[in-house]
Amino acid sequence: MAVGVAARPTVPRADTAPAVEATGLGRRYGEVWALEEASFRLERGQFLTVLGPSGSGKSTLLKLIAGFERPDRGHVRLFGAEVDAVPPHRRPIGMVFQRLALFPHMTAAGNVAFPLEMRRFDPREIPARVERFLKLVRLEGLGGRRPHELSGGQQQRVAIARALVFEPELLLLDEPLASLDVRLKEEMQLEFRRIQRELGVTTINVTHDQREALVLSDRVIVMAGGRILQEGDPETVWRDPAHPFVARFLGVGTMLRGRAEAGPVLRIGERLLPGRAPNPATAPRPGQPAVAALRAERVRIAPADGADGDGTRLAERLAGRVEDAVFEGERVLYELSVPELAGLRLRAIDRDPGGHARYRPGAPVSVQWSPDDLLLFDASLETGSDP
Amino acid sequence: MAIRGGRPAARAGRPPATAYRLSWRILDALEAVAARWPARAEGAVKWLLLAPALAVVGLLVFGLVVMADASLRVMDFRTYQLGEDYSTANYVRLFGWGAFHATLWRSLVATLLVTLFCLLLAFPYAYALTRTASARLRRVLLVGLFLPFFVGQVVRAYGWLVILGQQGLVNQALGLVGLGPYRLLFSYPTVLFGLVQYMLPFAVLMLAPALAAIPEEIERAAASCGASRGRTLLRVVLPMARPGLIAAALVVATLTLTDFAMPAILGGGTNDFLANLVHDQFFRTSNAGLGSAIALVLTLLGTTVAGLLLAAAGVGALGLRGAR
Numbered sequence: 001m002a003v004g005v006a007a008r009p010t011v012p013r014a015d016t017a018p019a020v021e022a023t024g025l026g027r028r029y030g031e032v033w034a035l036e037e038a039s040f041r042l043e044r045g046q047f048l049t050v051l052g053p054s055g056s057g058k059s060t061l062l063k064l065i066a067g068f069e070r071p072d073r074g075h076v077r078l079f080g081a082e083v084d085a086v087p088p089h090r091r092p093i094g095m096v097f098q099r100l101a102l103f104p105h106m107t108a109a110g111n112v113a114f115p116l117e118m119r120r121f122d123p124r125e126i127p128a129r130v131e132r133f134l135k136l137v138r139l140e141g142l143g144g145r146r147p148h149e150l151s152g153g154q155q156q157r158v159a160i161a162r163a164l165v166f167e168p169e170l171l172l173l174d175e176p177l178a179s180l181d182v183r184l185k186e187e188m189q190l191e192f193r194r195i196q197r198e199l200g201v202t203t204i205n206v207t208h209d210q211r212e213a214l215v216l217s218d219r220v221i222v223m224a225g226g227r228i229l230q231e232g233d234p235e236t237v238w239r240d241p242a243h244p245f246v247a248r249f250l251g252v253g254t255m256l257r258g259r260a261e262a263g264p265v266l267r268i269g270e271r272l273l274p275g276r277a278p279n280p281a282t283a284p285r286p287g288q289p290a291v292a293a294l295r296a297e298r299v300r301i302a303p304a305d306g307a308d309g310d311g312t313r314l315a316e317r318l319a320g321r322v323e324d325a326v327f328e329g330e331r332v333l334y335e336l337s338v339p340e341l342a343g344l345r346l347r348a349i350d351r352d353p354g355g356h357a358r359y360r361p362g363a364p365v366s367v368q369w370s371p372d373d374l375l376l377f378d379a380s381l382e383t384g385s386d387p
Numbered sequence: 388m389a390i391r392g393g394r395p396a397a398r399a400g401r402p403p404a405t406a407y408r409l410s411w412r413i414l415d416a417l418e419a420v421a422a423r424w425p426a427r428a429e430g431a432v433k434w435l436l437l438a439p440a441l442a443v444v445g446l447l448v449f450g451l452v453v454m455a456d457a458s459l460r461v462m463d464f465r466t467y468q469l470g471e472d473y474s475t476a477n478y479v480r481l482f483g484w485g486a487f488h489a490t491l492w493r494s495l496v497a498t499l500l501v502t503l504f505c506l507l508l509a510f511p512y513a514y515a516l517t518r519t520a521s522a523r524l525r526r527v528l529l530v531g532l533f534l535p536f537f538v539g540q541v542v543r544a545y546g547w548l549v550i551l552g553q554q555g556l557v558n559q560a561l562g563l564v565g566l567g568p569y570r571l572l573f574s575y576p577t578v579l580f581g582l583v584q585y586m587l588p589f590a591v592l593m594l595a596p597a598l599a600a601i602p603e604e605i606e607r608a609a610a611s612c613g614a615s616r617g618r619t620l621l622r623v624v625l626p627m628a629r630p631g632l633i634a635a636a637l638v639v640a641t642l643t644l645t646d647f648a649m650p651a652i653l654g655g656g657t658n659d660f661l662a663n664l665v666h667d668q669f670f671r672t673s674n675a676g677l678g679s680a681i682a683l684v685l686t687l688l689g690t691t692v693a694g695l696l697l698a699a700a701g702v703g704a705l706g707l708r709g710a711r
C-alpha cells in the first residue's frame with residue numbers, strides 16, 4: 001500500500017461470489033455472431049487476459065461486460081449481481097480504451113478528476129486523490145498539461161489513472177498497449193502488473209500479444225471466431241494447449257498433418273511419430289486425420305553424424321537439412337526440410353547461438369524431439385472454428 | 388516514366404493500346420508540360436489561384452468605400468442628386484429616428500433568438516445523424532437536411548403564406564372545428580419561425596462534422612467514468628463540439644441579421660429588419676445617402692457579432708488549425 005490506498009480490501013468482502021461470471025454470452029451484428037458463446041468465471045483480485053486474433057470477439061466481450069452493449073443471449077453477473085439492466089455508468093468498472101479516449105478539452109488532472117466528480121466524491125478530497133494517482137502512474141507535475149501536450153506513454157498513464165482513481169472493483173483494458181513501441185510496451189506491462197498488485201483490483205486485459213498475456217496474467221482465455229477455446233493459467237495454456245488453434249497461436253512451431261493411431265501416434269506416410277494428446281476432448285480418434293503441433297524450441301538439432309545432444313532419450317531421430325537460418329539475437333530460428341516427412345518445413349529454435357556451432361543453410365543435420373512435445377489433435381477441429 | 392518502362396501487359400503479349408491507357412498518356416503529357424514550367428513562376432501560380440477570390444473581396448471593399456462615401460453626403464430632393472459636401476447629417480438623423488431604433492432592436496433580438504433556437508434544434512438533429520446505427524434513419528435525416536436547399540428562401544416564404552394565410556391551410560383546418568380564423572401572418576413570431584425554419588439546415592450542416600469528429604469511444608469513456616448521458620453531453624460532448632457550435636452560430640447569426648426575404652414576405656412590412664430599411668431607402672424614397680448609412684451600420688453590426696463569436700471561441704475555433 002505504498003500509495004496509501006488503504007481503504008480498499010484486497011481480499012474479497014464477506015460474500016464470495018466471483019468478480020465476473022459470464023454465462024452463454026453472445027452478441028450478434030446483423031447475421032454475424034461477433035461473440036458466439038462465452039462462459040467463464042473470474043475470481044476477485046485476479047488478472048485475466050483475453051487473448052485472440054483480430055476479429056475474434058475480444059472487444060465485443062468487454063463491451064458486454066462494461067454494459068456499452070446488451071447481449072443477444074446469455075448473462076453477465078458482477079460480484080454476484082445480475083447487471084443486464086444496469087447502464088454502464090452505474091457499473092463499478094474502470095476502463096482503458098484501445099485509443100485511450102482521453103478528454104482533449106481537459107488537463108491530465110481534469111481527466112483524472114472527472115470520474116471522481118461524476119461519482120460524487122467529496123470535492124475536498126478530490127485534488128489530493130488526483131495527485132496521489134498521478135503519482136501512482138509517475139506523472140507528478142504533469143497534471144496541468146492537456147493530452148496533446150503529453151507523449152504517447154504519458155497519455156497512456158493518464159488513461160490508466162483515470163480508470164483507477166475511483167478504485168473500481170473491476171478494471172477493463174482493451175488493448176491499451178497495442179499502439180506503443182516495444183520498449184514502452186514492456187515498461188507499461190510491468191507498470192500494469194505493479195499497479196494491479198498494489199491496488200488488488202480485478203482486471204480483464206484484452207490483447208493479441210501472447211507475450212503480454214503470459215507475462216501479466218493469473219488466468220488466460222484464448223478466443224477465436226467468437227468462441228472461448230481454452231481457459232487456464234498461463235503455464236497450462238502454454239504447455240497443454242487444449243485446441244490446435246491455441247497451440248499454433250502461442251509460440252512458434254510447426255503443424256504436422258497425418259493420421260492418428262492408438263498410442264497416440266501420428267502417422268505420416270510410413271513414419272510413425274509417437275506423441276501426446278493434451279486434452280481428451282480434442283484428442284484424435286485412431287484412423288482419423290490428425291494434426292500435431294510441435295513447438296520450435298522443443299526441436300533439437302545435432303550434426304548429422306553426431307550422438308544425441310545431451311544424452312536424454314529421444315524417441316525420434318530424423319535426417320534433415322537446414323534451409324534457412326534466421327539470427328534473432330538471443331536465438332537462431334532454423335527452417336529445416338525433412339524428406340521423410342513429405343518435404344515438410346520444420347521450424348526449430350536454438351537458444352544461445354554463440355555457445356555452440358551454428359548451422360549454415362544446406363548443412364545436413366539430425367532432428368529430434370521428445371514424444372511429450374508432439375501435441376496431437378483431431379484434425380477436424382482445425383477447419384471447424386479456425387478463424 | 389517508370390510505369391511505361393514496366394508495361395507488364397505489353398510483355399504478356401496483349402495489344403499495347405489497352406496496356407497503356409489514354410488517361411495515363413494525357414497525364415504524362417501534362418507532366419511533361421509541367422516539367423518545362425519555369426521555376427520562377429512557382430510563386431506567381433499561388434497568387435493566380437487566389438486571384439478570383441481576391442477579385443471578389445476587392446470588389447466588396449470597393450463597394451463599401453463607395454457606400455461610405457455616399458453615406459456622408461445628403462440627398463438633395465430637388466435634383467435627386469447627392470450633395471457635394473461631406474457631412475454626418477445622415478448618421479445624426481439615424482440617431483434620433485425612432486423607427487430606425489425599433490428596426491435595429493428587432494433585427495438584433497431576432498438574431499439572438501433565431502440563433503439560439505437553431506442551435507437547440509440543430510444539435511439533436513446533427514447528433515442523431517452522426518450517431519444512429521440505422522442506415523435508413525440516417526438516409527431520411529440526410530434527405531430532410533438537403534431537401535430545403537432545393538427550395539429557395541422566397542419560394543419557401545410564399546409557401547408559408549399559403550399555409551398560414553387568412554384562407555390558408557391552418558385556418559381552414561381550424562375552421563372545421565369552429566375556430567378562427569386567426570391572423571397568423573405578419574407578426575414577429577411568424578417571421579422568427581420562418582427564419583428558424585430556413586436557417587436550421589445551415590446549422591445542422593455546420594454542426595454535423597464537429598459531432599462526427601467526436602469518437603464514440605470518448606462517450607463510452609465518460610460513461611465508464613460514471614457520467615450519465617446528460618452529464619456526458621454537458622461535460623464532454625458540448626465542449627468538444629464547440630468549434631461546430633461557434634461555426635453554426637456564426638452562419639445563422641450573420642444570415643439572420645442581414646435577412647431580407649423573411650421579414651419582407653412573412654412580416655409584410657410590419658416587421659422590417661435593417662436590410663428592408665436599406666431597400667426602402669434606396670428604392671422607395673430614393674435616399675441613397677441615408678440608405679448607405681444604414682447599410683454601413685448593418686455591416687458594422689454583422690462584423691461585430693462575428694467578431695464577438697470568434698473572440699468567445701478563442702484560438703482554434705472552427706477547427707481550422709486542428710488544435711484541439
Ligand SMILES: Nc1ncnc2c1ncn2[C@@H]1O[C@H](COP(=O)(O)OP(=O)(O)OP(=O)(O)O)[C@@H](O)[C@H]1O
Binds near residue numbers: 034053
Ligand atoms: N458494430 C459492429 N457492427 C458490425 N460488426 C461488428 C461490430 N463490432 C464488431 N463487429 C464484428 O465482430 C467481430 C468481432 O469484433 P471485435 O471488435 O470483438 O474483435 P476483436 O477481437 O476486438 O478484434 P481486434 O483485435 O481487431 O480489436 C469482427 O468480425 C467485427 O467485424
Ligand SMILES: [Mg+2]
Binds near residue numbers: 059060
Ligand atoms: Mg478489439
